[in-house]
Amino acid sequence: MVRTKAEKVKKAKPVRDAIATQAVILAAAEEEFAQHGLTAARTEAIAAKTGVAKSMIYYYFKDKEGLYRAVLERSHADLLQTVQNLDWEHLFPEVALEKFLQALLDCVSRNPKLPAMMFHEAIQNHGKYYKDSSSVDIDRISIAILERGVAAGVFRPLDPFQSAINIMGTCLFYFIGAGNIQQFPQGEQLLSPAMLQRHAEEAIALVLAGVRAPSKPIAPAEHE
């Protein structure tokens, strides 16, 4: 029975596996960068988490910044693709918004470190490494959905730009604030599946109720 190289690699788990090593470095780096940001992250700390020598970071990713870029790219790939596959243009604004929020919350629940990374990037580096990245697209889509909803009269006459930001905050703050909230009884298991599920429901409910136009769109509540 013939065994291909790939099979061997997968099953035998060889001592030296370039792909696996890069993967563990990326995983450890994501954790470190999410917590500390680019500058305060220590390559030594990343290496310590992986078990491989620190020099492997430089071997595979050139330098700390290269590793940072790689982590950022990988983290956003999922989010970007999910949101772009949304096909929101063919949906009613309310449905589009709900689907959008659901997709966003699924992504970040899957990878709860993403928001922290985004905010380090925003605050420390002013989005320097985001120039062509996903976050801009995501903002654009949410703004567009809101604009349509307002135009159609199913949403309040809100400011789409401001509201898009605020809605993001409603969904994502939870993941950032987690560290500060641990003083509360519930704070211990903030990232458990049950709590994540609950957070998604609450955030979506809050946003949908928050943007919806009051009472029926057919019979305007205003005078005239």
Add this chain to the structure above:
Amino acid sequence: MVRTKAEKVKKAKPVRDAIATQAVILAAAEEEFAQHGLTAARTEAIAAKTGVAKSMIYYYFKDKEGLYRAVLERSHADLLQTVQNLDWEHLFPEVALEKFLQALLDCVSRNPKLPAMMFHEAIQNHGKYYKDSSSVDIDRISIAILERGVAAGVFRPLDPFQSAINIMGTCLFYFIGAGNIQQFPQGEQLLSPAMLQRHAEEAIALVLAGVRAPSKPIAPAEHE
């Protein structure tokens, strides 16, 4: 005419003024810490912004951590006092929530770096320097307001704990995300008085609409 020491200090602006020096150090430190967090902040960078020698930091604040604590304390004093003076217990839940949000947004508009500091603290240090600080109180008050509103039936049957977090996010994310949003046309003047005013209005409107129980409590809109 007799001049007290204090008057002299204020008017003559002496070359050496301990209070003034500490103040400029605190201001510069706030900026640096807000952008970089405790670890990544550079004492040299702080000193450079002040114009006084780096050693003054150690003279007045012992070490970097001491300065950090001082900044954190000063930043929160305003917020804590404002929110505690709220007297929310004597107000209807809706009014209490609106006043609370208004107060919160006033504070952070006055000091837009506060949210960034809070989030560095949350993510990097897991709220280590917050143990007895204001943020916990603030969260408690917002939770209490929501609980009352739900009990009174004027708010939806939301989860007060989750919703308090999400509402904070709605209000504060704007100030953190600012760095990433600068790619947009509006992004340039995100912290101008007009935009801050607008943000406060939009955030409050979104939250109030988001928590309010649907239609009138007297005449239920549901079937039946």
Add this chain to the structure above:
DNA sequence: AATTTAATCGACAGACTTGTCAGTCGATAA
């Protein structure tokens, strides 16, 4: 005017960090 006290500075020691390098070791294939 002389003396004391407090604020300030510049230089630097020591610790910590990044990134490099020479060389080891394991797998694959001739």
Add this chain to the structure above:
DNA sequence: TTATCGACTGACAAGTCTGTCGATTAAATT
């Protein structure tokens, strides 16, 4: 079995950052 190549390591050079110290000078006091 041995040569080759890529994965991997430990030690270290170079640079950065914190925190200290003695000297210096402005203000207060006598």
